[in-house]
Amino acid sequence: MSRREQVQLGVLHLDRVLHALSDPVRLAIVVQLHHEGESSCAALDGGRPKSTMSHHFRVLREAGLVQTTVHGVTHMNHLCREPLDAAFPGLLDSIISAAARVG
Amino acid sequence: MSRREQVQLGVLHLDRVLHALSDPVRLAIVVQLHHEGESSCAALDGGRPKSTMSHHFRVLREAGLVQTTVHGVTHMNHLCREPLDAAFPGLLDSIISAAARVG
DSSP, X not given: OOHHHHHHTTOOOXXXXXXXXXXXXXXXXXXXXXXXXXXXXXXXXXXXXXXXXXXXXXXXXXXXXXXXXXXXXXXXXXXXXXXXXXXXXXXXXXXXXXXXXXX | OOHHHHHHTTOOOHHHHHHHHTSHHHHHXXXXXXXXXXXXXXXXXXXXXXXXXXXXXXXXXXXXXXXXXXXXXXXXXXXXXXXXXXHSTTHHHHHHHHHHHXX
């Protein structure tokens, strides 16, 4: 089974989730989505190069943290809270709280 | 300031903590130390090569998760809970709980 298929089937891997969140840029995306709900890639890129951000969004999607949907020419992202909270209760909240303490 | 000096000064970096715990072998070490308290490197290596384990212990130490003390020829490790819980309350417990759900 490919990694993409595993994500589609809702199989969340703790190591992949923690790896995705161990990067400050990706963690900042997740925190922003937590606060703002659905956001476009452009609103989340912080002026970083598109190729860099494509990589970060792919890692977040493959970890099952973020889902991207296409509306016309806009890619909209949202946090996949429910499956993550069901698989690992309290994990995402504790990491978002920790991120808030870092600033 | 070197990374080692930062750890010595008690500066914990969330990204480094999450990266350290994103590896299944390192996460298993942390879970075992959580349950058993102080353990020798030999009791934690799971039969893996010494060079591999040296790398994993170094990453855990540099993240501020584990402290190693030398008693004669034995290296004893313990979890640095207090500074971690003070810096990021609930984080380690939520990750240990998540690891227990993975099995």
